[in-house]
Amino acid sequence: MTCPRIQLTDCGPQLSRVVAGAWRMDSWNWSPQQRLDWIRGCIELGVTSFDHADIYGGYTVEGLFGEALALEPALRQRIELVTKTGIALTTPARPAHWIKHYNTRAAHIEASVENSLRALRTDWIDLLLIHRPSPLMDPDEIAGAFERLRSAGKVRHFGVSNFTPSQFAMLNARTPLVTNQIELSPLHREPLHDGRLDQATTLRTPPMIWSALGGGRLFGDAPEAQRTRAALEAVANTRGVSLETVVYAWIMRHPSGPLPLTGSQRLPAIAAAVAATRLELDEQEWFSIWQAAAGHEAP
Numbered sequence: 269m270t271c272p273r274i275q276l277t278d279c280g281p282q283l284s285r286v287v288a289g290a291w292r293m294d295s296w297n298w299s300p301q302q303r304l305d306w307i308r309g310c311i312e313l314g315v316t317s318f319d320h321a322d323i324y325g326g327y328t329v330e331g332l333f334g335e336a337l338a339l340e341p342a343l344r345q346r347i348e349l350v351t352k353t354g355i356a357l358t359t360p361a362r363p364a365h366w367i368k369h370y371n372t373r374a375a376h377i378e379a380s381v382e383n384s385l386r387a388l389r390t391d392w393i394d395l396l397l398i399h400r401p402s403p404l405m406d407p408d409e410i411a412g413a414f415e416r417l418r419s420a421g422k423v424r425h426f427g428v429s430n431f432t433p434s435q436f437a438m439l440n441a442r443t444p445l446v447t448n449q450i451e452l453s454p455l456h457r458e459p460l461h462d463g464r465l466d467q468a469t470t471l472r473t474p475p476m477i478w479s480a481l482g483g484g485r486l487f488g489d490a491p492e493a494q495r496t497r498a499a500l501e502a503v504a505n506t507r508g509v510s511l512e513t514v515v516y517a518w519i520m521r522h523p524s525g526p527l528p529l530t531g532s533q534r535l536p537a538i539a540a541a542v543a544a545t546r547l548e549l550d551e552q553e554w555f556s557i558w559q560a561a562a563g564h565e566a567p
């Protein structure tokens with residue numbers, strides 16, 4: 269079984285349907301060889317796309333990944349790198365920042381990409397996202413930065429993350445965006461109803477989905493999590509798959525064509541997401557999970 273691929277818009281990048289998230293990599297405390305083994309393991313599952321941000325691990329994760337990639341540079345041709353810019357953290361690594369803020373000025377975006385290229389030890393980024401919408405963002409300025417990065421061959425495609433539909437439309441009117449990376453899970457259902465997934469379906473910009481398992485909350489003791497697990501388990505038992513596979517199938521059932529990100533360091537957990545690409549839930553299965561999570565039946 270290998271993970272299928274999906275094209276984001278007619279002229280966007282082709283990514284693996286399941287994308288491996290690297291956010292938590294600094295907490296894994298792995299050697300470069302262990303990180304390389306993880307990257308290789310993902311590729312063997314067909315999960316060739318990796319999600320980063322400049323700020324992950326306090327600006328360290330891209331470097332950890334790049335260090336592992338340097339052990340086998342030829343792997344770069346077999347993977348797609350997604351990264352983000354636009355959040356500015358206060359850490360010793362950025363002494364000039366005296367308050368956490370968003371920065372979508374062209375100079376910040378372009379400098380951030382230079383840092384990401386250096387840290388990831390690559391000549392190009394496949395997809396760059398604006399991490400969070402800033403109230404101060406100027407779409408013309410962002411579009412100008414994107415155009416310079418594109419013509420320099422440094423970034424091939426662009427998108428956003430955590431944008432509302434109107435924010436997405438504003439920037440998309442100036443420069444073509446291929447995705448909005450958003451949170452969605454049985455425990456976080458807002459995008460089903462707030463227009464973000466409707467917009468993704470309308471524009472054929474498949475959304476990338478973060479914290480599909482609620483960042484691990486799904487496995488906690490909260491009543492909502494317990495109810496949801498019971499419903500997931502019922503479907504999992506009928507279908508002969510794992511509970512995690514049912515969660516990813518629940519997400520991918522949406523007609524916008526979501527690409528779930530995994531957050532796990534464990535390859536079997538990533539394989540559980542890949543298995544979901546072959547499982548189509550029917551309406552009643554899907555709503556049984558929605559109802560358990562919401563705590564009431566569909567109105």
Ligand SMILES: NC(=O)c1ccc[n+]([C@@H]2O[C@H](COP(=O)([O-])OP(=O)(O)OC[C@H]3O[C@@H](n4cnc5c(N)ncnc54)[C@H](OP(=O)(O)O)[C@@H]3O)[C@@H](O)[C@H]2O)c1
Nearest residue numbers: 289290291319478479480481482483484529530531532533
């Ligand atoms: N754009 C944004 O604003 C944004 C925000 C957050 C995240 N992201 C991206 O989304 C990716 C995924 O987010 P996430 O890490 O919150 O995803 P997630 O898959 O919902 O949560 C992963 C966490 O749950 C734990 N977990 C516990 N039980 C698990 C099980 N049975 N199966 C799998 N995992 C289990 C994992 O631990 P183990 O490692 O021990 O399995 C890991 O710590 C991130 O890496 C990042 O790339 C983007």
